[in-house]
Amino acid sequence: SYCGQFLSSLLPTLFLEGILLFSFGFWNRRSILVFLGVNFATQLGLTLVTVLRAGVGVPFYRYLVFLPLELVITVVETLIYRKTLRCRPKSHPVLYAVLANALSALTTFVSVQRFFPWLVPW
Secondary structure: OHHHHHHHHHHHHHHHHHHHHHHOOOOOHHHHHHHHHHHHHHHHHHHHHHHHHHHOOOOOHHHHHHHHHHHHHHHHHHHHHHHHOOOOOOOOHHHHHHHHHHHHHHHHHHHHHHHOHHHOOO
8 A cells, every 4th residue: 555655664764764863963852843844744755756656657666766756855855954953063964864865765665675566676
């Protein structure tokens, strides 16, 4: 189901990026709310695009859809986090955004491939 696909990308993303969020020192209420909102929105967008592209049989999903979309998500989240995440003087929101998105992209790709193999035909 599409809800299952959404949850298979959202839950690991929240878990892994959340651990990273705290390790970077962004543990105030505002940072956590921004983190939750941004990730919910980007994972929803990722799921919608994936579902729409899978419906028309896009070959090479990982190259033509997933990777470019993850790059766009990384740029958007980096811009948002750079302006909104503040906690301690030596925290690095841009580094956090890049590392968190690389980690969640890998996790999402693996979970989608494992649980929804029809989306990743290779």
